[in-house]
Amino acid sequence: MTAIPSQSATPDASASHVDQDPRFSRFIVDLFGVMAYGELSAFERLSSDARFSPTLRDRAALGRLAVIEFEHFEMVSDHLAGMGVDAEEAMTPFQPSIDSFHERTRPADWYESLMKAYVIDAISGDFYKALAGRLDEGTRTLINRIQSADGQGLLQTRLKSALSDDPRLASRLALWGRRLVGEALTQAQRVGIEREFLGGLLFSNANENQEKDMVKLFAQLTRNHSRRMSSLGLTA
Amino acid sequence: MTAIPSQSATPDASASHVDQDPRFSRFIVDLFGVMAYGELSAFERLSSDARFSPTLRDRAALGRLAVIEFEHFEMVSDHLAGMGVDAEEAMTPFQPSIDSFHERTRPADWYESLMKAYVIDAISGDFYKALAGRLDEGTRTLINRIQSADGQGLLQTRLKSALSDDPRLASRLALWGRRLVGEALTQAQRVGIEREFLGGLLFSNANENQEKDMVKLFAQLTRNHSRRMSSLGLTA
Numbered sequence: 383m384t385a386i387p388s389q390s391a392t393p394d395a396s397a398s399h400v401d402q403d404p405r406f407s408r409f410i411v412d413l414f415g416v417m418a419y420g421e422l423s424a425f426e427r428l429s430s431d432a433r434f435s436p437t438l439r440d441r442a443a444l445g446r447l448a449v450i451e452f453e454h455f456e457m458v459s460d461h462l463a464g465m466g467v468d469a470e471e472a473m474t475p476f477q478p479s480i481d482s483f484h485e486r487t488r489p490a491d492w493y494e495s496l497m498k499a500y501v502i503d504a505i506s507g508d509f510y511k512a513l514a515g516r517l518d519e520g521t522r523t524l525i526n527r528i529q530s531a532d533g534q535g536l537l538q539t540r541l542k543s544a545l546s547d548d549p550r551l552a553s554r555l556a557l558w559g560r561r562l563v564g565e566a567l568t569q570a571q572r573v574g575i576e577r578e579f580l581g582g583l584l585f586s587n588a589n590e591n592q593e594k595d596m597v598k599l600f601a602q603l604t605r606n607h608s609r610r611m612s613s614l615g616l617t618a
Numbered sequence: 619m620t621a622i623p624s625q626s627a628t629p630d631a632s633a634s635h636v637d638q639d640p641r642f643s644r645f646i647v648d649l650f651g652v653m654a655y656g657e658l659s660a661f662e663r664l665s666s667d668a669r670f671s672p673t674l675r676d677r678a679a680l681g682r683l684a685v686i687e688f689e690h691f692e693m694v695s696d697h698l699a700g701m702g703v704d705a706e707e708a709m710t711p712f713q714p715s716i717d718s719f720h721e722r723t724r725p726a727d728w729y730e731s732l733m734k735a736y737v738i739d740a741i742s743g744d745f746y747k748a749l750a751g752r753l754d755e756g757t758r759t760l761i762n763r764i765q766s767a768d769g770q771g772l773l774q775t776r777l778k779s780a781l782s783d784d785p786r787l788a789s790r791l792a793l794w795g796r797r798l799v800g801e802a803l804t805q806a807q808r809v810g811i812e813r814e815f816l817g818g819l820l821f822s823n824a825n826e827n828q829e830k831d832m833v834k835l836f837a838q839l840t841r842n843h844s845r846r847m848s849s850l851g852l853t854a
Binding site (some may be wrong): 419422423425426429430432433437438439441442445446448449452453455456459469470473474477 | 655658659661662665666668669673674675677678681682684685688689691692695705706709710713
């Protein structure tokens with residue numbers, strides 16, 4: 383199987399666009415490839431970090447969040463398989479940049495790990511949902527099911543209680559949050575440039591509008607992030 | 619909630635023995651406590667090790683095995699909750715010895731990690747199933763559902779293909795297998811002594827039979843292990 387479905391592949395109904403335009407098919411495969419690898423690596427990082435939780439209850443709670451990431455990874459993989467695309471091949475191009483993102487944002491302790499999950503899950507959810515709004519219904523439904531912010535409530539509650547137990551944590555986590563969002567946006571742009579990924583965002587539009595829409599999207603992601611930081615009592 | 623259900627707890631049907639004899643209830647809580655913590659820590663170790671898999675396909679496959687461990691952990695936790703027992707409290711006594719078991723058996727690479735999952739899953743499955751045969755039906759059903767050796771086939775296939783790719787791996791993995799089984803049996807005995815755990819094995823019998831049955835059980839575990847090693851072409 384190849385990462386780009388060929389004309390002879392038998393895509394399912396939700397992938398009906400795929401055969402219509404090779405650029406669209408390439409975009410969708412890239413989108414699911416980056417999502418799948420993002421989920422798989424989030425699962426591995428979260429579950430490794432879970433071990434350092436202060437209590438067994440926290441370990442179990444973080445483990446559950448990790449498992450949800452894995453289930454999302456499987457949903458995306460299955461969707462790719464339904465399109466006649468091998469998930470491994472679709473993920474491979476994004477492996478170096480996502481691995482290096484994780485290397486640059488290694489949490490120093492369990493609280494930074496919670497914060498990373500809170501910030502990165504939310505911002506990538508926003509990002510994918512913004513794309514989904516411009517895509518076909520099958521893709522949109524899948525993305526909305528996956529990016530349903532399952533763990534956000536739990537992470538927020540746990541972070542709030544940690545911040546109220548130790549007020550000195552606030553300045554460290556505020557700084558960490560800024561670093562995370564900066565790295566995430568840089569990462570999104572880098573992937574976009576490397577894979578002409580964001581080009582697909584406004585696929586049917588003229589080139590000059592693409593840049594404007596990208597700027598608008600990034601401004602929206604930053605605003606949402608600030609709101610989430612505020613809800614923890616932190617300055618974004 | 620306490621780790622030992624009190625008379626005032628409202629156990630579900632499957633826990634009907636619990637209120638009858640405090641030693642039996644203590645034994646069941648210990649059994650589920652050690653199983654739950656074993657599953658939770660196996661989940662964390664397996665999913666951390668998954669990251670070092672040679673291919674993305676292997677990472678996904680090992681991730682799935684880790685998720686199965688987590689689901690088993692949740693089944694046992696739910697069962698404890700149904701008995702009016704807090705899973706965290708039931709797990710706590712076994713945390714030091716299981717953590718130290720994992721410290722003593724840190725895999726040096728991905729193949730040792732596969733081997734550890736293969737050997738330890740199987741031997742603990744055998745151990746719990748041997749106990750289950752002597753327990754009430756609710757407990758037995760839960761244990762048999764959990765210890766169903768889901769991942770054994772996958773692990774065996776993957777290990778066989780690794781061994782055929784690199785024959786030098788055989789002597790290293792044979793040695794590693796012997797070390798693992800030795801550590802596992804030592805671990806089981808230590809937990810047994812510390813928590814009077816194995817005493818429950820033959821709960822209704824006289825003391826002199828307990829030792830004989832323990833020896834028989836350990837001999838059986840060792841024989842099964844040897845058979846599994848042979849099936850990989852390794853000497854136990």
